[in-house]
Amino acid sequence: MTGTHGIAIRKKFPGIDEEIFQYVEGVLKNLEDFSDGDELHDAIGGILIESVGSDRDHEIRELCNQLMSSSCGASGRRTSNSTNGLLSNTLLAAPVQLSQMAETQEQQEEVIKSVWITERDDTMKVDQKKLEKAEAKLREKKEKRGTERKAPPAIVNTMATATQVVSKKDRALDAKGGSNTKDIRIENFDVAFGDRVLIQNSTISLAFGRRYALIGRNGLGKTTLLRMIAARVLRIPAHITVLHVEQEVSADDTTALLSVLECDEIRHRLLKEEKDVQQQVAAGSGVLGLSDRLSEIYTELQAIEADKAPAKASVILAGLGFSAEMQAQATKKFSGGWRMRIALARALFSQPDLLLLDEPTNMLDLKAIIWLETYLVTWATTLLLVSHDRHFLDAVPTDVLHLHSKAIISYKGNYENFLNTRMERQKNQQREYDSQMQLRAHVQEFIDKFRFNAKRASLVQSKIKMLEKLPILEPVEKETAVVFHFPEVDKLNAPILQLDEVSFRYGPDSPILFQNVDLSTTMTSRTCIVGDNGAGKTTLLKILLGDLAPTKGNRFCNRQLRIGYFSQHHVDQLDLRLSSVGLLQERFSGKPVEEYRRQLGRFGVSGDLALQQLASLSGGQKSRVAFSAMAAASPNFLILDEPTNHLDIETIEALGDAIRRYKGGVVLVSHDERLIRQICTELWVCGNNTVRCIEGGFDAYRKLVETEIQTTPS
Structure with a gap:
């Protein structure tokens, strides 16, 4: 019967490990020990699941029921009291008196054995070596599976957040759209990245038509601030258009030139409407007012100088390195860097009220950088940019916003002017701090000297009050110098x-x-x-x-x-x-x-x-x-x-x-x-x-x- 059971296991699970199969086969030799399929499943189900997978548990349970049914059919009906089948040495006709049995233990040894000791045939014992081999095989598979399925550490989902105190008056004015000014003032705002505060209780003012450079060390929050402004998490008047060049254009069949032209939504909408109206007129549609609407469209297109748009877009693309052939190519044929250039061209062409640029020179060669410098110097709206290019920062900005110690300080002029002005400010701040420290030390010395002099008590008190009223000045906080160290090397002989x-x-x-x-x-x-x-x-x-x-x-x-x-x-x-x-x-x-x-x-x-x-x-x-x-x-x-x-x-x-x-x-x-x-x-x-x-x-x-x-x- 064991062979039949083994064939059933092999047929059901052909890929089962040999050690596990031998162990299960040993258990199936003693099917009479189990009352039903559930008990058999408890004995061999776990080890089979480890071998063939938990998704096949229902097949394992079904097989256990089939094996139990076939076992009962082959050996006849199972007795209700399975113990009777095991106690076959002696049949008791009357209750056993344990006290009497103890007195005659030697004579009744066989009777005691027949009652308390169940002797099994060796074939009913599990082969310990096979069990150990099967369990070792399972442990090995678990470790291997654990190595293969070990999930890499997840990227911490740290989100940037911004908070701002906005007055009811500003909210109401913004909701009504009563303000037409293009100047921007972002007051009393904080910016954080996760649990780390980047900018605290700061205010920035952006005058329309000025070009601002946001500078500061890596990791202080410059890019995060641009994103908060672009997403309008920080309050920007609703009538002001904002464009942040961060994502490259989509890769599709649209040509580079057309991709730039399409960002002018007004022109794009008017041209589409013009085409629809012309088709209706050509089809002889009797809709009244088509000719009048067509004239209105032409007037609107002329007002926005729509006919000059292709030439303007082409000049911008050419300045950023696109030849005439490249301008006619589909965006899907360009690499990510070139598609970023197209995104920059779209921003320059659409000319929003506030243009945000983050490291615009990273993707450009020197020719394109020089062209962009020249183009932005005549930029008509407000510009806020982040850049590391020192020459670019000297050429383009009219103002500098310095992010330092969680605060933003405004400076007039380009980067060179910023360096000179900051140096003078730091010198003055340090002189003022040193002077106050000397004054405090001098006054404190007087107080300590005459503290217990009754004649000068009133003077001492006035000195103490004077110290309390002095403003608390902070010393100049110098930025930690960045130092790189490449390894020492041995000299090599030429040619290298x-x-x-x-x-x-x-x-x-x-x-x-x-x-x-x-x-x-x-x-x-x-x-x-x-x-x-x-x-x-x-x-x-x-x-x-x-x-x-x-x-x-x-x-x-x-x-x-x-x-x-x-x-x-x-x-x-x-x-x-x-x-x-x-x-x-x-x-x-x-x-x-x-x-x-x-x-x-x-x-x-x-x-x-x-x-x-x-x-x-x-x-x-x-x-x-x-x-x-x-x-x-x-x-x-x-x-x-x-x-x-x-x-x-x-x-x-x-x-x-x-x-x-x-x-x-x-x-x-x-x-x-x-x-x-x-x-x-x-x-x-x-x-x-x-x-x-x-x-x-x-x-x-x-x-x-x-x-x-x-x-x-x-």
Whole structure:
């Protein structure tokens, strides 16, 4: 019968583990021990579920019932008292007297055994070895399943919030729409990110037609503030239009030019209505007033200068790097960076009352940056931007809003004026503080000296009252300096990294990006590669890295070369579920936590910041973590692709200082003018299917770009 049961198990669950099958088969040898299918399920159901899955429990229960039914049918009707079947040694005709049995224990030994001891056949015993093997197999499967299904730590859902005290008068005025002013004043507001307060009890005023730069260290809440304003969580008068350039345009069949034109909703609606009315007129529709409505539409289109819109949109796109062919391409054919440019073009074309720009130069090459500077200098409405580009901040803003110590302080002028004015303010604040401290010390000395002199009691009291009335001044709170530390390296003999007569194209039908490139680097190289977007700068870096093989020519590198590569998408590749310490632990396991924290501290990620989830950090803070992870591998040569994206001005300065102190070679791609001037001794320009060294450094390159912009037809 056992074989039949085993066949049934095999047939029902063909993939069952052998050890578990042997264990279950041993149990089924003793089906007579079970009264029904439920008891059998209690005995073998759990171990079968672990093997074949809990979703098949109903099949296991059904099989148990079938096995019990077949067992009863084969062996006849089961007795109601199962114990009778077991006590087969002696049948008792009368009650057993235990006292008498105890007196004659030796003679009655067999009777006692027959009553109290149930002797089973060896075949009824579970094979312990088989059971242990089955359980070990299950434990192994559980551990493996636990490893495979272990869910990664979830990203903490930390939300930014803003609160504001708004008077009833302002609410009523806003509801009635009685105010026509385009000036904006956001009073008495707080901004927090999770439990951390970013901005507290602050007020900002934005005069219509002024251009404001919001500056401050990474992680203080600049981007969060822009989002709160864009979402109107902070009070903005209802009649003021606000546009925040943050998301790239959707990828569809709409052309780049049409995508820009469609953002003018009034023009788009009028043109659509014009088309519908013309179709009705052509169809001979008898609807009265069609001709009059058509005339009204033409008048409205003329008033908004709708005929000039395509040319205006085309000029904006051209300034941002779109050729005539690219403007006619569908948005789905562009990368994310180019679609962000289209989003920026839409914002410039629609010209809202308040335009919010967050790091607009990150996606642009130098030519587009210079064009955008020139365009924004004549911006007619209100502009609020966040940028790390020092030259851009000197050229565009008329005012600076400095976010520091949870407060926002306004300064007139550009970034250079802000630095000078803040320095003077800090000097005056420190002088005033020092002067008051000296006064307090002098008065306190007088009070202590004559406190118990009865003749001078009244004078002492007046001095005490004077101290109490003095305003409480705070010393100048200086920002912590950011310092980067790249690892020390050993000197390598030349050549370090070299390209000889290199040409490259992505395929036989693809255009040649560049040809006959000769590039040689040493341990003292500070080479910057510049050029228009799409000229092949990142491709050239990948050839230097060895990730791409030249179509022609050769790449040579020192055998001891260890390259540290920072990609412009490096931050996007971080596991945001981890902390900064956890990221280093995952990539460089086996070291004490203190070592990871020291490594992060070399790039300004210290204290609680190192233990926060990466998802809660700002873009600049994530960049510091990425730099720390790159440097942890102890590279002796650095290749950096747009390393300044997301970094604040002070951190860019720190990066430049660290690169100057670094003993290894450096090749970077950047459009940050200040960083290039700070570190680079050699400038290579990508363009026109070649890479060439330019004499005169960055000044010569900027003049070249400005000349190209001036000669480009509008």
